[in-house]
Amino acid sequence: MDSNQGFSKPSEAQAGTGTGDTSQAPLVMQRDQPGAQQSDSEATFLSQTLSNRGVKISTFYYSNFQDYEAYQGDRYHTVLNSLGFLNLGISENRLCVDLMTERLCQNDMNYIEEPLLQYPDWRGHPFLRAEVAKFLSYYCGSPIRLNLRNVVLLNSCCAVFSALAMVLCDPEDAVLVPTPFHSGFLFSAQMYTQVELIPVHVGSEITNTNTQPFELMIGKLEQALLEAKTKNKKVKGLLLANPQNPLGEVNMKESLKEYLKFAKRNELHVIIDETYMLSVFDETIIFHSVLSLESLPDPNRTHVIWGSKDFGITGFRFGILYTHNDDVVSAMTPFGYLHSVSGITQYKLRRLLGDRDWINRVYLPINHSRLQEAYGYVIKRLHELEEQFGFKITFRSIGCGLYIWINLKRLLEPCTFEEELVLHRRFLDHKLILSRGKSYMFKEPGWFRLMFAEHSQRLREAMDRFGQAIEEQKQYWIQKMLEDEVTS
């Protein structure tokens, strides 16, 4: 199967010839697709209809979310659509839908009262913020009781990050981001903020500046900051994720403190995304929230984000900010006007987060056990592929998060982002979506994030497809190696 042909099917559907619902007519998207030509009349019409920024945002979206759009229009279903896309590219926990459905259908959830139907407090209903403060106090292991006044609820972690970037940075200001870093915030930064994210590359191999694979050393941060200043960039913050995404690792407590001290020394805000804090499924690993620290080096410049991922309810569309900085809370408030969450959803969320007995006795043990099992299954399949095809597949992930960061650069010839894209498209040919390293701003081609928190039957099918794609890629790789030998 040719990789370019393989992806033509969803593109056709999107271009309006399909019968499915995703058949929007995205002229904008076509422009961005490789090989697509835009006629003069189309361009004129587009420029008359859409603003420049409208075209820019669309183009960025459709070049980064092609797979997602295709998936929405052609999702795998065991019976109804067994040839549809399996999506191990987006990160959402699908392992506990049964538990969550059961909990959400209980009587205490279906409650309506007048304030839930009316305009809310733009920071989130006080009853929910109080519950969130209690929840974070407990699960982050905070030495002090956290306060509802420091909580802001918006309709996704990305919306929280976007609003925070608006409030802390002016256009053209910059934020340091160790990469690979998850693509959600990278896209969010594009939409409104005009904030530049400066990647601080953390490499996979040991070098002079990289004493451990994927370890963010303070020296790298210092160097990146210095380089940015040399270029007259105004660096306002440092963006971190702990547990890391896509690396699937947690920060050591000492490292965390070092990052916070570095930020304080340089008067940088630290935005720390702790989205997967309850998805540490290996019991030997200890997660340290910044909110657990006895004292924060710079509490007014430390801002924590948490959201829906730990409960597998990305469809709830909520994200939470916790910050000790009252001015930031105050300045974030107006953003609730355009990014708020429905009252009935806020109510359910309160019931959910407040049911500590269920979370501790039912949800977390079962969820962690299922994550462990799915993770183990994928590792086993990767080892089988190594044996089958006789090449080493290295990967990161030590037992937290929903994903494994896999090194497939041995299958690229040459090892370039063009060839990474070829392999990515080969997965798509097999109706399997992974996310590729380039979308994480990673500088080494050949890495992919594989999300494993999927039902066993679908995960099995996905790994079968993965194996088929790898087999095909191996043949392609051999062919290229032979051609190289002939030409050299």
Add this chain to the structure above:
Amino acid sequence: MDSNQGFSKPSEAQAGTGTGDTSQAPLVMQRDQPGAQQSDSEATFLSQTLSNRGVKISTFYYSNFQDYEAYQGDRYHTVLNSLGFLNLGISENRLCVDLMTERLCQNDMNYIEEPLLQYPDWRGHPFLRAEVAKFLSYYCGSPIRLNLRNVVLLNSCCAVFSALAMVLCDPEDAVLVPTPFHSGFLFSAQMYTQVELIPVHVGSEITNTNTQPFELMIGKLEQALLEAKTKNKKVKGLLLANPQNPLGEVNMKESLKEYLKFAKRNELHVIIDETYMLSVFDETIIFHSVLSLESLPDPNRTHVIWGSKDFGITGFRFGILYTHNDDVVSAMTPFGYLHSVSGITQYKLRRLLGDRDWINRVYLPINHSRLQEAYGYVIKRLHELEEQFGFKITFRSIGCGLYIWINLKRLLEPCTFEEELVLHRRFLDHKLILSRGKSYMFKEPGWFRLMFAEHSQRLREAMDRFGQAIEEQKQYWIQKMLEDEVTS
């Protein structure tokens, strides 16, 4: 009661001395309050913490939403807080909470399935967009069957307007807006879009250019467009509301067509807000949706917004765009990433909008009858006040929407926006929130929008407070007149 003292209470609570939850410490807000001084150290800290745009958005918000913030922290309750704020300033229908609660608690509403818990289609779940298309086809009286492909769902009408302005306009582009116009969109335009809203003043009095009070004549639009062009402004669109807000009137079909033709002649987009289309409670009034027209002059540049107001569920946080323009749908899609609605809310909304039997036989007749009654009650109270105080109170509203646009300029001496603010604060002293003309970009001081869709007991209490404030204002007015006589 002194008007400045009167408003100091909520401000104090907001500044952090209160015990309530609204006690954020908004230095930003203090800056904006009349008479508040900002110390150098405060200013330095703020400028170090927040971005310039963060300060700007906050300042705009807290100067326009002071009343709302006060209300959220000190809401009236018959038993628990009978001295709390009554809010006839924001527009939300509180008359049918009983009906809505009953409907939302029925069994068909509390349903969970996997896709509702997961990442959605950013345009809105297809099942809901299909229902919206059917709903609009029927209630807008569309001659063709509307298509789900032309529907975009975001998390409020304001978010829809904001995204639309992003997609159709570049920064500094302009949109014509007949004023008075409701403040929601005006605030939305401030947050992200940087689009200039050019007011086209529609006056209350008959003049050479105003042959009818509050009538938007094409000549005015032509003149405003010409003036804007003379100033080298790029005018991209025309923003309309039908039914009008705050005027409480509907557009005649012929006028509507004229506006659309004017827009087509000048290659302007028309964004038309039909939010109150089902809140026309006087049966003799006929509402014409643009979607009911046999043919639109420029379908690719005509975009309709509808939302939660007709059902009194502003807390659902949803807004809908219907546009025939596929490119606009396509370009709006990425905005769902930061403005989407939770799956469970989308499901309930689908059940609600699809229950035509309940809407037609139960909800609309009862809602319209209650609106009519509340409207009639307020009119009666206004007439009683006229008799009591011996001055004429004129107002607009012919039987649609949730509000009356009231002329109180007879009580201002002199008739300025400063004196309008004095009267506004006098209402606040009496713990009554109305919204004043200036926030609708209206050029004549002395007009207020009074929202009457409130429970009878609260409406009675609110009108008592209104009367007390008017009485006090009358005394103040007499005093000022006497002083004027002495000094002249």
